[in-house]
Amino acid sequence: MDPALLDRLRASVGVAHVLTGVDLSPYVVEGRTPKAAVFPGSLEEVAAVVRHAGAAGAPILPWGGGTGAGVGAPTARTGIVLGLSRLRRLVEHEPGDLTATVEAGMTIEGLQTALRARGQWLSLDPPDAGRATVGGVLATNASGPRRHLYGTARDLLIGVTVVTADGSVVRGGGKVVKNVAGYDLPKLFIGSYGTLGVILDATFKLRPVADEERLVAVAFERVQDAGAAVRAVMASDLIPSALDLLDGPASAALALGGTPTLVVGFDGLAEQIEWQLAELAGLVKPLGGGEVTALPAGTWPRLACAARDAFDAPAAVMVLSVLPTRVADTMARGAAAARARGLPSAWAAHAGVGTMTAALVAEPEPGGVGATLTEWRALAREGGGHATLLWAPLAMKSQVPVWDDPGPAGRLMQRIKAQLDPGNVFNPGRFVAGI
Ligand SMILES: Cc1cc2nc3c(=O)[nH]c(=O)nc-3n(C[C@H](O)[C@H](O)[C@H](O)COP(=O)(O)OP(=O)(O)OC[C@H]3O[C@@H](n4cnc5c(N)ncnc54)[C@H](O)[C@@H]3O)c2cc1C
Structure with missing residues (x-):
């Protein structure tokens, strides 16, 4: 770390708000320790940090809660973490x-x-x-x-x-x-x-805030039947606030019984919700759905993490976007592709919008992880969408690209980046198209 830059950063934000050495351990990403972590307390201090780091050619890594600090390719050069935790009003x-x-x-x-x-x-x-x-x-x-x-x-x-x-x-x-x-x-x-x-x-x-909010689950034997129920709900007069589809392992992670499950949220006036719940029960039954069961409100925040939380130590987490009509088929084929290599996987989708998260375990056949992820990406393309490798160890990211190829749009993005950040100081190399 350039001592002159460190002095300037300390002068800008105060000595207590610049971390170095062992204090940097919470900010180590993929084995790389930043040069320093700086926590400005005002807009002017953020601007000063950016100017000083930019002038010294040091990359700047903006840092919020750090929950996604490892998402994307690792930055090309070690830099300075710019933490926003003091700006929280x-x-x-x-x-x-x-x-x-x-x-x-x-x-x-x-x-x-x-x-x-x-x-x-x-x-x-x-x-x-x-x-x-x-x-x-x-x-x-x-x-x-x-x-x-x-x-x-x-x-x-x-x-x-x-x-x-x-x-x-x-x-x-x-x-x-x-x-x-x-x-x-x-x-x-x-x-x-x-x-x-x-x-x-x-x-x-x-x-x-709505008068009332409810979350309910309907169990199915096959993920394809739950997918048919998603399509039936979307074609109906119902207006759910959430329409999620979980496969067996993701459903088990939420203690929902471990079979494919449709999870539906409603909000509004109590009588409107009651009407919608009765309609939902009528829609799902002929498609093989079980009872409409109320879930505790505490299930809401766990829904988005159901696939990731299905395993203690997933080997990779991928996000796939496909056409909503292709969600159940992609889930079933993606799980089969993993199973064919001896690997367990878990899938959870915001089915009505076509985004899904899939997690994969590397036991007992670690060799199959890369091939499975590559096949998942191909499935996403076939379903009219794309896939991002949201989390994986560095070695896997060198085998399976984190981002999909953006096509000709990539050149336009590179030009926008070059205009706004000509010195390539913000998170260099992390994003799509080498940005
Ligand atoms: C395993 C895993 C599963 C996930 N699942 C989902 C999911 O299902 N759905 C979903 O939508 N998201 C998902 N995410 C993404 C997650 O929600 C985001 O990581 C999170 O919202 C980022 O918030 P943060 O404050 O922790 O940001 P950080 O982790 O601190 O930063 C994330 C990125 O944002 C940049 N950044 C942070 N703050 C600023 C700022 N003030 N200005 C400019 N850039 C900034 C950072 O440089 C970094 O590139 C997942 C992430 C992981 C690792």
Whole structure:
């Protein structure tokens, strides 16, 4: 670590907010220790850190809760972790306008608690909400089961403040739902994996908390029958807030009986929910579904992690997106591809939107992991989508690419990156197309 840079960082944020040496152990990713971890306490301090690191040619690794720190290719050079944990205030909440502005380091759970106290919520429910931060969720475009009805961050983010590579503070959008003309800058930062700049705060559209919310499960013998039930629900008058499909191992992880299970969420007025539950029971029965069983509210946050949590030590976790009509077929064929190599797998899908997570165990045949993941990616393409290797040891990432090939769009992305971050300081090499 360049001592002059360390001095400048300490002068910018205070000695107590710069970690070095053994204190860096929580920030080691894939065996790589960063040069330092820096925790600015204001927008100006973030800008100063970015300027100093940029001038010294040191990569900057934005860091929220660290739940996805290992997602993506490892950064090409060791850098400086820029932690957002001191920037975690709810800056403004206007219940009358249904908007809130929040600093990027606030956890999703912390934000929801503050909003619910005034009868509102941000309709995003990503996994690990107790640790995942607003900035991290935007940067990874994370979402959860309620995405089925409420969409993703792209539907909710109306303004953002970022620090770009030259240390400029840039505001995009604002507090009104329709903002000034121009490119939609806030959306550019969604899913950018910290490669374009540091997100400092975000302004969201909110929703009132519903009168009631229920989660129910229906067991099936075969995942294909549960898939037919998904299609029947989507073609019906029902308006579920969540429509998830779990295979046997993922269902077992949630103690739901270990058979393929359809999990459906509803919110609204009690009598509307009761009507929908009765309709659901009528729809699933002819398709081989069992009773509609109520689940405890505590099941909601565990839904998005069901596949990952099916195993103590998965060898890999992959996210696949396919057409919603292809979900059950992809799950069944993906599980069969793993089984054919002697490997157990677990699958959980937000079936109505076509995204699914699959986890794989390397016992007893570690040699089959790479081939299985490659086949899963081919299945995703066949289903009209793509796949991302969300988590795997470094050795596996060198065998199976983390990101799908973006095609000609990759060149456009590289040019956007080169414009916004010409020195390639933000998370270099982590993202798609070598960005
Ligand atoms: C095994 C596994 C399973 C997962 N399953 C799902 C899933 O089912 N659905 C889903 O939607 N997501 C999933 N994720 C992604 C997860 O939800 C995200 O990792 C999480 O939301 C990130 O929040 P964080 O605050 O912990 O970010 P971090 O882990 O700290 O950072 C994640 C990324 O965002 C960047 N970043 C963080 N904060 C900022 C900021 N303020 N400005 C700019 N860039 C920033 C970082 O540089 C990094 O690239 C999974 C991740 C893992 C590892």
